[in-house]
Every structure is written in C-alpha cells, then in structure tokens.
Amino acid sequence: MDCRNYKELLDSYLCQELAVETNHQMLNHAEYCPKCRAEMASRRNMRDALRRACFKECLSQTALDRMRAQLHAEAFSLESSQKTNAPNWLEKLFSPRILVPVFSVIVVLAIGISVYLKTSSSQSKASPLSELLLTEAASDHQKCATHFALSTEVAFMPDSAEKYDEVYRGLDLVAKSGASGLTLRSAHVCKPDNRQFAHLVYTRGKNLISLLVTKRDGKSLQTGELTPLGTELAELEESTNGALSIGARQTSKHIVLVISDLPQPENEKLAKTLALPVVEHISRIDRLTAHALNLKHQNIIASMRRREMK
Amino acid sequence: MIRSKELDQQKLDSFETQALGYADQLYRVALRLCRNREKAEDLVQETFLQAWRSFHRFELGTNLRAWLYKIMFNVHYSNQRRDRLQLIPTEETIAETLAYDPPTPQHLTEEEILAALEKLPRDFQIPILLADVEELSYREIADVLEIPIGTVMSRLHRGRKILRTDLVKYAREAGYKLSS
Numbered sequence: 001m002d003c004r005n006y007k008e009l010l011d012s013y014l015c016q017e018l019a020v021e022t023n024h025q026m027l028n029h030a031e032y033c034p035k036c037r038a039e040m041a042s043r044r045n046m047r048d049a050l051r052r053a054c055f056k057e058c059l060s061q062t063a064l065d066r067m068r069a070q071l072h073a074e075a076f077s078l079e080s081s082q083k084t085n086a087p088n089w090l091e092k093l094f095s096p097r098i099l100v101p102v103f104s105v106i107v108v109l110a111i112g113i114s115v116y117l118k119t120s121s122s123q124s125k126a127s128p129l130s131e132l133l134l135t136e137a138a139s140d141h142q143k144c145a146t147h148f149a150l151s152t153e154v155a156f157m158p159d160s161a162e163k164y165d166e167v168y169r170g171l172d173l174v175a176k177s178g179a180s181g182l183t184l185r186s187a188h189v190c191k192p193d194n195r196q197f198a199h200l201v202y203t204r205g206k207n208l209i210s211l212l213v214t215k216r217d218g219k220s221l222q223t224g225e226l227t228p229l230g231t232e233l234a235e236l237e238e239s240t241n242g243a244l245s246i247g248a249r250q251t252s253k254h255i256v257l258v259i260s261d262l263p264q265p266e267n268e269k270l271a272k273t274l275a276l277p278v279v280e281h282i283s284r285i286d287r288l289t290a291h292a293l294n295l296k297h298q299n300i301i302a303s304m305r306r307r308e309m310k
Numbered sequence: 311m312i313r314s315k316e317l318d319q320q321k322l323d324s325f326e327t328q329a330l331g332y333a334d335q336l337y338r339v340a341l342r343l344c345r346n347r348e349k350a351e352d353l354v355q356e357t358f359l360q361a362w363r364s365f366h367r368f369e370l371g372t373n374l375r376a377w378l379y380k381i382m383f384n385v386h387y388s389n390q391r392r393d394r395l396q397l398i399p400t401e402e403t404i405a406e407t408l409a410y411d412p413p414t415p416q417h418l419t420e421e422e423i424l425a426a427l428e429k430l431p432r433d434f435q436i437p438i439l440l441a442d443v444e445e446l447s448y449r450e451i452a453d454v455l456e457i458p459i460g461t462v463m464s465r466l467h468r469g470r471k472i473l474r475t476d477l478v479k480y481a482r483e484a485g486y487k488l489s490s
Binding site: 008011012014015017039042043046047049050051052053054055057058059060063064066067068070071072074075 | 322325326330337338341351355358359362414418423424427439441442443445470477
C-alpha cells in the first residue's frame with residue numbers, strides 16, 4: 001500500500017468499513033510512514049471535533065415534552081387506535097365519500113323502525129332476562145368489582161365512554177342521586193366475556209355493589225328474540241346467581257342490573273333506589289332520535305356537572 | 311377498557327424507551343434538512359408520531375435507528391412536495407473540480423469545522439453527518455437515503471474532500487499549520 005492509497009482509504013478505515021485484510025495493510029503502512037500517521041491523527045481529530053460540535057445541538061426539553069404529550073394524546077385517542085389498527089382498505093371504507101350516504105340510509109331506516117315499533121306495540125311487557133346475561137353480569141361483578149373494592153382513588157367515568165354507547169357518558173353522575181350511603185370506587189366500561197357493560201362499583205361497609213348497564217338484545221332475553229318494550233318502564237326483576245342477588249330493570253334499548261352479596265330483599269330495596277335515576281335517564285335518551293340525541297345529552301351532562309361544581 | 315388502556319400504556323412506554331433515545335440524533339440531521347430550528351423540531355415530532363402509528367409494523371430486533379431515519383426522510387420529502395419547495399440540486403460539479411487530495415488542517419476549532427460542514431451542499435452534507443457524526447454504516451446510509459451504496463461512498467469521498475479543501479483555505483487565511 002502506498003501513501004496515495006492510504007489517504008484514499010483513510011476515512012473508510014476510520015468508519016470501520018474496511019475488510020480485516022485492508023485494515024492490517026493500513027496499520028502496517030502507518031507504522032512506517034510518519035506523514036500518513038500524522039494525516040490519520042488529523043482526520044481523527046477533525047472527525048472528533050465535528051462530533052463534539054454537532055453533539056451540542058440537542059432537541060430542547062420543551063420540544064421533547066411537547067412530543068411526549070402529543071404521543072400520549074395520540075396513543076389514547078380513538079383516532080389513533082383506528083389509525084394504528086385499521087388496514088388501508090378499512091380506512092378507505094370509512095372515508096366520507098362512502099360513510100355519508102351509508103349513514104344517511106341508516107338514519108332513515110332507524111327513524112322508520114322506531115316509528116314502527118312505537119305504533120305497533122306500545123304496551124307489551126318486558127321479557128324475562130336470559131340465564132346467559134345473569135351469569136355474565138354476576139361474573140363481571142366477581143371478576144371486576146373486587147379489583148376496585150379497596151381502591152382509594154375513584155376512577156370516574158371518562159367522557160370517551162360514549163364511543164361505546166352514548167348512555168354511558170356521565171353515568172356515575174346520573175346514578176349519584178340514588179346512591180346515598182354508597183361509596184363510589186370506580187366507573188368504567190368493561191367487557192369481561194362477550195358482553196360490554198358500563199360498570200359502577202360501590203361499597204357500603206363491607207358489601208360490594210355493582211350497577212351494570214348493557215345493551216338489551218336478543219341474547220339478553222330468555223325468548224332469544226328482541227321483543228319491543230312498551231313506553232312504560234318495566235318492573236324490577238329479581239333473581240339470584242350463586243350467592244349473589246340481582247335486581248334488573250329494562251328500558252327499550254338497555255338493561256340496568258344491580259348486583260351485590262346482600263340478601264335478596266335488601267338488594268331489591270337497594271336496586272329500586274340505585275337503578276331508578278339511571279333507568280329514567282337512559283329511557284329518556286332511548287326515546288330521543290339520533291338527531292336530537294347529541295345536543296340533548298350534552299346539555300344533561302353539562303347541567304349535572306354544573307350542579308356538581310356548586 | 312382498563313386492560314386495553316394498560317396495554318396501550320405498556321406499548322407507549324416501550325416505544326418511548328426504545329425510540330426517544332434517538333431524538334437528538336434525528337434532530338441534528340433534521341436541522342440540516344430544514345435549516346431552521348423550529349421546522350427541525352416539527353419534523354422530529356412528526357417523525358415520532360408517524361413512527362408511533364406504524365410501530366406495530368416494526369419488527370423487534372431490527373434496526374430501529376435506521377427505521378426512524380427512513381421515516382424522517384420520507385416525512386421531509388413529502389412535506390417538501392406539499393410546500394412545493396425545490397430540492398437543492400446535487401452539486402456534483404464542485405467535487406469534480408477537485409483534482410488534488412487536500413491535507414487535513416490541524417488546530418481548527420469545533421465551530422470552524424461545523425461552519426465548513428454547513429457550507430457543504432446538502433447531498434454531501436447529509437451522508438457525512440450520518441457517517442462521521444451519527445456513525446451509521448455505509449449500508450444503513452444507503453437504505454435510509456434510498457440510493458446505491460456506491461453513490462453513498464462517492465458522495466462521502468467527494469464531500470470530505472470539499473470539506474477539507476474549505477478548511478485548508480480557512481487555515482491558510484488564519485495562518486494555521488497544515489499537516490502536509
């Protein structure tokens with residue numbers, strides 16, 4: 001290797017990009033050539049100085065904090081979960097060009113069906129609840145509520161709960177008037193098995209009480225068919241599941257269940273007071289058309305929040 | 311919901327631990343791409359957001375740093391198209407005129423060397439920054455910039471020559487000693 005070759009390869013040598021053989025040749029040459037040794041030292045110094053100078057340029061702490069905040073917001077927003085999980089064809093399917101006409105058709109159909117249901121059967125009775133629903137609800141009480149029994153920090157129902165069902169938002173505030181003497185431990189939405197519940201967890205002394213709200217569908221009813229419910233509220237339905245007592249009330253689209261380890265008569269009494277404001281609130285919302293729903297619901301929650309603040 | 315929130319938090323923690331350590335490295339390159347601090351910060355921020363959105367596609371154990379650089383260059387180029395800005399053309403001709411291999415000056419300050427780097431055309435500046443400062447391999451640079459490895463080597467070779475030539479001129483004017 002001569003000096004010209006050495007200088008040509010010197011930067012690649014410093015970047016550790018040369019083969020082992022060539023590295024040896026470089027070192028051998030440098031050993032006997034002081035000029036090339038000096039050149040290597042100069043280039044290495046220059047490289048180090050450049051690195052030192054560049055390393056002074058760092059992202060400011062403000063920018064880093066802003067970035068972390070944005071990442072956090074992105075990670076826990078609905079938009080993010082759609083973006084991260086939805087494949088391209090799904091994103092295209094949900095583009096406004098397709099979504100707007102589909103949504104219009106759904107709204108027209110929904111209005112038609114609701115008018116039909118109102119006129120066809122306004123006085124029909126509530127069907128008994130299915131064993132499956134009672135088991136799922138009892139299982140949720142046992143699995144989920146026990147986690148929050150000793151929780152010192154109350155988890156309130158997040159506004160984002162409305163993405164699962166519009167009636168879930170502010171449910172803890174709605175239930176408050178019927179929950180005197182109970183301590184709220186957690187309000188959340190959970191899906192322990194195949195069914196989704198809005199879950200309010202309360203304690204009274206050593207007793208653990210769950211108020212669950214879920215959709216009223218075919219699987220939740222004993223008949224297996226979604227029979228329309230009259231405009232009047234259905235009566236409280238009492239049952240047991242193992243050692244648990246369950247009180248349930250139905251609205252046209254939802255079922256409200258109160259589950260506890262209290263004796264059945266005591267649970268019945270509690271369920272009447274605890275479920276009442278929730279059932280009234282949900283059936284008010286169930287009766288609203290989709291168009292009026294959003295505004296009305298927002299007003300209800302906002303007024304409750306204002307009252308809460310006072 | 312709680313379970314999925316916990317999973318999201320774990321995923322975000324894992325992303326932050328692994329990826330945010332490269333924020334300064336990305337920022338240094340972003341500074342040269344944008345030539346403006348605020349724009350560079352925005353570019354890095356957008357890069358991490360894009361990376362987070364695609365993190366489920368990232369294969370663990372592969373080169374995260376190169377992946378982040380690649381996202382940053384894609385974001386930058388797409389921003390440029392959006393803003394209808396022209397890319398700075400490659401000034402290959404500058405390097406072609408260098409007929410000799412300049413010596414490397416000694417005793418120059420960090421600021422003087424940095425100033426010479428800033429004067430380089432971007433097509434030479436970015437590979438030098440990636441190779442000599444951020445210590446990416448030639449193969450990684452080729453992948454990130456989506457150019458053949460031969461082009462990376464020739465740009466590095468020419469870019470370093472231009473850099474040394476500028477520094478020699480500067481050293482002579484300042485009366486510094488040259489190594490040969």
